[in-house]
Amino acid sequence: MQSRGGLLVFLWRRNGIIQKCFHHHHHYPLSSTTPKSSCFSSCNNLFNLRSYSTSGAAEMNPQLSNDLIKIMENRLSAIEHRNIYLQNFMNQPEASPSEYSRANKELRKIRSSMELITQLRAKQKEIDGLKSLIAECPEDKDMHDMAVEELDEAIEEENRIHNLLLKSLLPKDDADERDCILEVRAGTGGEEASLFAMEIFRMYERYSHKQGWKFEVVDVMESDLKGFKEASGAISGSGSFGRLKFESGTHRVQRVPLTEKAGRVHTSAVTVAILPQADEVDVQLRNEDLKIDTYRSGGSGGQHANTTNSAVRMTHIPTGLTVAIQDERSQHMNKAKALKVICAKLYELERSRLHTSRSKLRSEQIGSGDRSGRIRTYNFPQGRVTDHRVGITHHSIDDVMQGENLDVFIDALLLKQEMDAIASFGVDE
Amino acid sequence: MILNFFPCLIRYSIFTPLPLFFKHQNLLPLSCSINFIKPISSSSSISAKTIQVPLFLKPPIYSTTILELKKFQNWAKSLSLSIGLKFLNLDNGPESNLLCRELNWLLEDVVEGEEDNPTGFLTLGCSENERLVRMRVEMEELYDLWKQRIEERRPFQYIVGCEHWRDLVLSVQEGVLIPRPETELIVDMVEELILKDKEMKQQGVWVDLGTGSGALAIGIGRLLGNEGRVIATDLSPIAASVAAFNVQRYNLQDVVEIRMGSWFEPLDEFKGKIVGLVSNPPYIPSGDIAGLQAEVVRHEPKLALDGGADGLDDLLNICKGAASFLKPGGFFIFETNGAKQSKYLVNFLNIQMEGSFQYVNSVSDFAGIHRFVTGFRK
Structure with missing residues (x-):
């Protein structure tokens, strides 16, 4: 998991390297019968964020780098603050109709991100709980093992939500x-x-x-x-x-x-x-x-001309x-x-x-x-x-x-x- | 299959339909579907014989090889290219590029090909030369048709038996004026009007005077929908038959009614009840007829072109009729010969017929010619 994450960061950071990666892969026979041959299908599974939306237990999500998560966390708390601000604003009776509708529009826009953030926060709370549980009961082996297993699952789930959030925060082309x-x-x-x-x-x-x-x-x-x-x-x-x-x-x-x-x-x-x-x-x-x-x-046109x-x-x-x-x-x-x-x-x-x-x-x-x-x-x-x-x-x-x-x-x-x-x-x- | 017994070249024999014919619904015992393929059955009424089925609706009962078609295409193309600017300089007729485009359309209409790219096989390599394609006419006739186009200047629309007009494909044949692109604008203006004013759609009958192929009546009938009512008149029995055929093809027989007669003559019961009146009457001054483009003067019906000494005979007649037949607030639009006639008519409607009309205007076509006169009954 770690090494894959490291590789990803490396690739994400440097376009030049990505191209090298492709160069490398094109030495594999890109046979005409399998248009998406080896490198692309695996690249797609690893990177293609489109596939994340169909989440499932079996699906692997790339581990995002710490730097990327840090940047994203900043964005997420900014969105959370904005959400609270807008909610408060909407409750103020003195807001004019146009201000009100503008705030409402913005709220709608961040709603799907907010839903994911709420999920994320719940998951993070669960992770914290599991971590302290593990720290508190090192002597109870069954309990310990169960908590570790649950923690793994929760971390994987957190990662999945992170990926979804990343996708929702990337600029979209409405014309696509x-x-x-x-x-x-x-x-x-x-x-x-x-x-x-x-x-x-x-x-x-x-x-x-x-x-x-x-x-x-x-x-x-x-x-x-x-x-x-x-x-x-x-x-x-x-x-x-x-x-x-x-x-x-x-x-x-x-x-x-x-x-x-x-x-x-x-x-x-x-x-x-x-x-x-x-x-x-x-x-x-x-x-x-x-x-x-x-x-x-x-x-003269009209009836004159056929x-x-x-x-x-x-x-x-x-x-x-x-x-x-x-x-x-x-x-x-x-x-x-x-x-x-x-x-x-x-x-x-x-x-x-x-x-x-x-x-x-x-x-x-x-x-x-x-x-x-x-x-x-x-x-x-x-x-x-x-x-x-x-x-x-x-x-x-x-x-x-x-x-x-x-x-x-x-x-x-x-x-x-x-x-x-x-x-x-x-x-x- | 009666039509198939008539060689395609003999088309001038006009059978006068029984006048009764137009008083009945289901005038033509034809299939109503738009894509009808079968030509008229042998039990058709007499008048049906006057109708020619457009090429594209004929059954593809012949076949030929791709090689033979390519030969035809080459022959027809070089014949067209040999024309150069000759017709254009002679009488503003078609130049070779346009003829080549018509040739492609002719092939599209006679060959049964793929829907997306009907003549795509003509670009296939030699290896496909022996492949058979299904045809709606025999090769011999195809050569004959293109000779008529070039040597006799027979209008392309009569050759293929149809005219693409707006989003319609209308059957046309000798004896019926081929609808012009300019005239499409009349339907656009009616559309704009009924979008703005629902009453124009629901309250009363629309009339197309001198309907010819039925183009305007069908265009407006489709805008009005099932609740609408359009009466289309024409003096020419052959035009009335063709218009009825086209109305059936678009399944509008419950909306558009064809009546035979001169201008307002068959419309007595609608005096003061017409909500919209459209017409493209003959407006060419008699003296100009002889000098018209060969396609027009040699092949199209004079009845639909010649508007008398100054071209205004019928237009004035219609203007006068409009005053008594339109209901208050009713709309009219007529096509004219251009600036001179439009100006005269606007004047006539405002001054000679003072008090009858309001908002009288002339409207230009896309070539910038003052083509139409519009207004409302007061």
Whole structure:
């Protein structure tokens, strides 16, 4: 128990070490048939805080380090004090309705933490009792053994509650549960980049189907060779944003393009953006902020024209954001899709504004703020895909492109996210 | 299966339905389900023969190989690309990109494919070339249809027999005006109105004059729901048949009633009782008809386009009727030819018909053209 705890602290504290750990593990064969092979499944059991919620006797919880517990204890007593303060405040008759509702809201927010803290305090009291019982009766062997056994159980339970509390105190991304919009754009590399953009787009389409999500093509701008200059899709399914959000960034491809006569390997790039979906309410969209126009060439329109072109362009006047959709067969449907994309973009704008103002410090410290850097390389001659953020290489590129083994990267990235959150826990207070 | 005995090209034969036809409920003995696949049974009434089933609703009784389809696609694509900007420069017709997009939609409608990606097999490698796919028309006819599109400028919507309009897929055929994207806005405005004012939804009948394919009547019928009532009129028997077909497809036969006749003529009993009046009447000045885009002038019904010397004949007629047929507070919205007509009509309603209407306005479409005139009966 102790040694495992020590290892954990070490890993939590140093991102560099975590990456080394992954490097180390990737020497194990990451066979394509077992996407979550040895290192990840064990890492998941050890670290993945998501699994703690399904607590049970059999489940092992990592022992948190003393430092971490100390930081957490400070936070817990702060929450307890706040709770008492708010309770007292609510009992004062002179509180104004708005103050009252604000206090009530805050109380609701800390309620689940408070329930855990109450459990924790009861357990700690029990532990103290058992400890003094053990100290008082060293001569009664049966009693002593029973108390030691109970103490072990109580300590394990305390540890479980600590873990739950840690999870509840880590910053959450409210958007994780949302549906998302996928945007793929061909970058440097001309036609070859467009072809790869199409393949990447299809990769996410297949991955979505495998996850049981709904994938709907929103708009595609084709290149001359049937590649995609730009493409966007709407993905609906529980937690799709949370799982895909780390796919945002530059994906690099290295291979001999179809268009290359001399057989040289080229490097091209496509950019991927994953935006959480939002509705008009989320982004407080007002009708008068939207301008919709058809960007067709002149003419009298109406009964004069018979056209199947029902493209619309939607502009959000305050921000100047523009989205044009043309691939649906009716204007109404083009409009609905454009609205979906505009809402997602506005929501993302607002999120990144909050993100930068809230955690400027943190992102500088742990370098999590950059979303646009080169994140992954797809090397076809060597048949490998490497994710540069977690340092994982997967050696079956075809499986990845078929949407099969993306989870190798996604799971590691989610794990890294949690580790980063733990590492910065207490820092950004 | 009567329809299958009629070669698809012979479509101009118009059977006049018995006038009785429209007075009965269950006008067409068709399946009511939206996804009905079976075409009309042989026991259909005479008028049913005038109805063409859209391609996408035909049974996939033919088959062909992926290779054959790819050949067709290549042929049709190069034919489309050869057009370039020719039609656009000639009469504001479609350019090749648009034709290529129509080609994809045609394939989507005739091939029985996966729902998510109906024409996905066309991107499969050569190894799949011999695989069979099920088709709703024969290959020969498919070639013929695309020739008609390019050589005769037959509108795409008549080729596939349907028009996607709002969230509807409406059956259309020669003799019926293809609903335009601009007209969708009328339903949006009605929606906005009835959201604000529940009485517009519950208190009285809505009317669509010159319904054509039934687009506006069905769009509004769906907004009103089961308690609503919409009467749609049209002078053309073929339009009335197609509208009835579309109403049945959306299972709205208890909400939308089709009546044959000119404008207000079949609506005598509703004088002063109509709560909402919508119309997209013919408004193109007679002199402009000959110069219209080939798809329109060669194939669409003049009856639905030609609004007389200045295009205002029917619009003025409807404005006058609105004064006596709308109940106090009743709403109207008409589509017009643009700024000139809108301005004239706003003036006419405010001045010549002084005291009848209030809040008369013109509203622009998404191209910025003053397309609609709206207002309320005083």
